Amino acid sequence: VSGFESSANFVEEQEKGVFPKTLRNMWAIVSVINPLMAVFALALFTIPVLQSDEYQNTLLIEMGEQVGGQGLAIVVALDAFLVLSGAVLTSFVGVTGLIERMTLDRIMPPFFLKRNKRGSSYRIIIMFFLLSASVLLITEGNVKLLAGVYTISFLSVMALFGIGNILLKIRRNKLPRPERASWFAVLIAISAVIVALIGNILMPPKDGLPSNLSVFLYYFIPSILFIIMMLNRTVLLKLLLKIIDAIFNPVQRYFKRLDRRILRNINKINSQEFVFFTKGDDIATLNKVMLYIKKNEHTRKLKIVIVKNDQVKVPEKLKEEIEFLDKEYPEIKIEFVVEEGNFSPELINSFSEKWDIPINFMFIGSPGDKFPYKIEELGGVRLII
Incomplete structure (x- = not known):
């Protein structure tokens, strides 16, 4: 764990002049420790042993046990556990900052904020x-x-990092910065x-396992495609609108x-006007008429008609x-009409x-015993009460 790959996450939080020292220290440590570990491994074990699966997975522990016995191997294992735990924590912190940015x-x-x-x-x-976790499952550990x-x-x-440095040299050459790397470096x-x-x-893949590149591409390609979609989402949405319109x-x-x-058709049906002939019924009876029409008829217009004469007066x-x-009943327009004459089939026509x-x-209420006409003589007038 060198720290080079995560240096961009903390460079902005350091004081002026600290970051070059950080890089220098990391470079010095890596330049010394990594080659020495390789030399020590070659000094302790033969190359076929180093290439075996057991030693590739736990090389430092095997080196510690070879040099200092079981105790040193345990110390190396604990140290590796703590260092890698710190690396995991650092990765979560780094990814959180990166995705937030x-x-x-x-x-x-x-969604991620x-x-x-x-x-x-x-x-x-x-x-x-x-x-x-999915990487661990795909690689089978x-x-x-x-x-x-x-x-x-x-x-x-x-x-x-190097390509970014070149872009800075070409496109932002005059941008002030504390450190400059030469083209050669x-x-x-x-x-x-x-x-x-x-x-x-x-490197050839192990039997039954995917190659390094294929596993990397499983995550790299969808990520890049998703980012490209996000960067061009307005264009894609406009294209989607055109497709939908087409x-x-x-x-x-x-x-x-x-x-x-x-x-x-609905308006035509509802525009049909209905007629109710009243004899001067009270409001309770008229309300029953309205309830019936509202529940059973499709209309927005109703004429309530009273035919007055010497025997029938308007209340x-x-x-x-x-x-x-x-x-x-605001959904039904009621018109009150007073007509003169004698209620008869001819008048209805x-x-x-x-x-x-x-x-x-046209509707009427239930006629009394003295009503001079039979219902069928009225030409189809309906009873609703």
Whole structure:
């Protein structure tokens, strides 16, 4: 664990002049410890032993046991556990900061900015944990394959550091910065990283396991595609709108016409006017008429008609009661009509022609014993009470 790959996560939080010292210290430590470990391993074991699966998975522990016995092996194992635990914690911290920064830059969806009560971006942490666990499942816990995937990721980040340095030299050459690397140093570093990257990619996979590159691409390609989609989401959404319009516009026009036709039919049905002939019924009876019409008939218009003569007078409160019902049933327009004459089939026919309302849309209440006509003689007038 060198720390080079995560240095970009803490460079902005360091005091001026500290970061170059950090890089120098990491470089010095890696330059000394890594070669010495390789030399010690070659001094202690033969190459065939070093290439065996057991020694590749726990090489430092085997070296400690060979030199200092079981006690030193346990110390090395505990130290490795603590160091790798710190690396895991650092990775979670680094990924959280990276995804938050990308989200604030609108490269990732705002879904990841949700925090819990303690201020942790738990969605990022859960996502990273699931991705890490999935890598472990895909590689079946094979340390060599895991190391190969990590190496590709690590070397890719190192190469991007060098490429970023070149872009700064070309496009932001006058940008003030505390440290500058020469072209020669940058090109040598990138070349060395690329050689190591190619060597790691060309390593043959173990029997029954995928190659380092294939596992890396399982995650790299979807991630890049997702980021490209996010960066071009407005273009993609506009394209989606055009596709939807091209597919559904003809159908939409058809359904709009169908919708208008249906609405016209509904309005036509509801525009049919009904007639109720009253003898001066009280408001309770008229309310029953309204309830029946509202429940059973499709209409927005109703004429309440009273035919007055010497025997039938218009009650004084009838008009007020009808106006009250008109307010209580706003969905039905009630018109109060007073006609003179004698209620008869001929009068009903004349009203039907005058108002253009079929007789079967006219109602009366139940007639009394003295009613001079039979119901069937009225030409189809209906009883509702």
